[in-house]
Amino acid sequence: xxxxxxxxxxxxxxxxxxxxxxxxxxxxxxxxxxxxxxxxxxxxxxxxxxxxxxxxxxxxxxxxxxxxxxxxxxxxxxxxxxxxxxxxxxxxxxxxxxxxxxxxxxxxxxxxxxxxxxxxxxxxxxxxxxxxxxxxxxxxxxxxxxxxxxxxxxxxxxxxxxxxxx
Numbered sequence: 001x002x003x004x005x006x007x008x009x010x011x012x013x014x015x016x017x018x019x020x021x022x023x024x025x026x027x028x029x030x031x032x033x034x035x036x037x038x039x040x041x042x043x044x045x046x047x048x049x050x051x052x053x054x055x056x057x058x059x060x061x062x063x064x065x066x067x068x069x070x071x072x073x074x075x076x077x078x079x080x081x082x083x084x085x086x087x088x089x090x091x092x093x094x095x096x097x098x099x100x101x102x103x104x105x106x107x108x109x110x111x112x113x114x115x116x117x118x119x120x121x122x123x124x125x126x127x128x129x130x131x132x133x134x135x136x137x138x139x140x141x142x143x144x145x146x147x148x149x150x151x152x153x154x155x156x157x158x159x160x161x162x163x164x165x166x
Contacts, residue, residue: 001118002028009117015039015065015085016157022089023160029112032097035161039089040064040151046072048138051130053088056095063092064151069137076136083122084137087113087130 005025012018019039027033044052044066054065065088073081090112094105110127117124126133 002116005116009082009086012082015089015154016159018082018085019089019093019157020160022086022093023158025090025112025116026093026097029115030097034093034097035158036061037093037096037158037161038062039154039157041067041070041154042149042151043067043146044149045145046139046142048134048140048143051134051138053084053130053137054092056092058095058100061096062151063089063096065089065092068139072137072139080122080126080133080136083126084133086123087126 002025005021005028008021008024009018012021016039019037023033038061040062042064044055044064046068051069052066053069054063056063065085069084070081073084087109091105091109094108099105099108106127110124113121113124113127130137
């Protein structure tokens with residue numbers, strides 16, 4: 001476990017704060033980093049049997065998170081919000097670093113999360129088996145697709161990469 005990264009995670013309160021922990025985690029565990037990432041939030045629908053938490057369009061600089069699970073977590077298990085955001089952002093950030101295989105990214109995310117937080121942390125449990133948490137992430141017996149994809153960018157997201165904007 002990495003006490004320094006755990007403390008950063010515990011202090012994190014926003015999507016942007018958590019992303020700074022994600023970037024620090026990846027740099028410390030893999031030596032890789034990338035700046036200039038944007039985060040978009042969009043209604044990507046609710047699919048309990050085909051969960052869809054976020055995506056990274058290959059070759060872009062944006063991660064798009066589904067705001068439906070973010071809302072559902074606040075209703076069902078608010079303590080899961082930070083571990084979930086960490087997990088999803090870490091997964092998509094790994095894609096942005098050039099790891100494109102879903103199975104390889106899932107394994108890498110699990111390994112990184114275990115090394116930082118240990119086996120019993122909610123972020124590790126999410127990485128090990130996201131399906132276990134679907135009741136907290138998706139509305140039951142409901143499935144919908146968005147009619148129009150509208151992405152809302154999160155301001156002040158990748159702060160450590162934009163320190164020149166004073």
